Amino acid sequence: QSVLTQPPSVSGAPGQRVTISCTGSSSNIGAGYDVHWYQQLPGTAPKLLIYGNSNRPSGVPDRFSGSKSGTSASLAITGLQAEDEADYYCQSYDSSPGVVFGGGTKLTVL
């Protein structure tokens, strides 16, 4: 069981907007630690999508955005495209055990 909780799956039609939640607690997200998001396409290594709650690395489309509030964070994807079909993971830090990941969310583009 992961320290950070994500929905196992979400889906949306091309062009739609979807959000993926990441729920933590007062010892991780709620303690002020940043949340980061990764995209993992099938058969590939994770790729950093959002860092520091809402910042996009160079090259990541602005269709991807992140936010954080209280003990939770969210990843939003607008203008959904077939190529967005992947697994998405949130990551933060916990006073114990340290670096923590969410269980992952599989995005299906209908």
Add this chain to the structure above:
Amino acid sequence: EVQLVESGGGLVQPGRSLRLSCAASGFTFDDYAMHWVRQAPGKGLEWVSGISWNSGSIGYADSVKGRFTISRDNAKNSLYLQMNSLRAEDTALYYCAKKRGLWSGPDAFDIWGQGTMVTVSS
């Protein structure tokens, strides 16, 4: 090109040892903390261990504490993971990952290798 290349994975019997390596290139290796993250087949990501730029700060997940040892050789731009007393539940794809920032606090991982597979089975 910024790159991380892992090696050393394979099939190993329970209770035996294995040493993973990660060769870094394209960035100033000794400026950054480095980490190992693993992914069991069909499962999510699990942080394994991390080491600061000068090896002065090291951390482990509870699941590997006392069995795994992380180290680095800045002269060789290399990161290592010595895995002892391996168990079936250690079976996973092991990624090395670079911390994004130079500061000492927690941060994202901005560069990942392609992973090396470790299978623990008799």
